[in-house]
Amino acid sequence: MDSLRDRRRAETRRAVQSHAIRLFVEGGYGATTVEDVAKAAGVSAMTVYRHFATKEDLVLYDEYDPLTAAALLARPEHEPLVRRIGGALVDTAAGAVGAGAVGASDADKALLLARLRLMISTPALRARHLDSQYATQSAIVAALCGDPPDPDDELRVRCAAAACLGATHVALVRWAENDGRDDLPALIRTSLAHAFGTAF
Structure with a gap:
């Protein structure tokens, strides 16, 4: 990463994905919404979609x-x-x-x-x-x-x-x-x- 902003974006992406994986494992992929992930990560759903275009990307990225x-x-x-x-x-x-x-x-x-x-x-x-x-x-x-x-x-x-x-x-x-x-x-x-x- 070249800048502090890039590092922060990467950290946010990593945190959101980690929370998503935890929730998918605990509650099931189908039963967990992007809004659930956003709440667990302490961000907005818009922030989640800024880093992950689809729900599938939360796992596959x-x-x-x-x-x-x-x-x-x-x-x-x-x-x-x-x-x-x-x-x-x-x-x-x-x-x-x-x-x-x-x-x-x-x-x-x-x-x-x-x-x-x-x-x-x-x-x-x-x-x-x-x-x-x-x-x-x-x-x-x-x-x-x-x-x-x-x-x-x-x-x-x-x-x-x-x-x-x-x-x-x-x-x-x-x-x-x-x-x-x-x-x-x-x-x-x-x-x-x-x-x-x-x-x-």
Whole structure:
């Protein structure tokens, strides 16, 4: 964040999302309104909508796409495409759950786990999660192909990204079902290895 205002916006967004997840877990996603979230967070409903365009976004929003793009660009360019993308997804997951990351916390891990459980158990969120996957694909394409991308290059990268994200999704679901007890980066590596028949 570049300014105090940006930091405050991020803090407000984080607080609102944390209250929303808590209320959704306690009272059910369908039974909890945006107004309930606003009241719990001590803000107006307008403030909630300023940070989250829809109720679904209160669960689905995260800042992992730019982190994944940065992790991609930090990896060796000579790596095979699938290994490069898969490795970046593993690196992002490691940061999300605090595996060797600076600034990640138990609260970050707990929030991710609660968000995943809601995505798995709530049909409306499962459907919207596909949009989130497409946005991550697009972030990967933008990081590797430039703007505007060559159509053939975009197809190649988007296919590889979709395959890696599919394997990662399986690992995330397993991690959530096991209450976050597994080593998430290792689980994603295993899932990628099963999908592609090679170690990651």
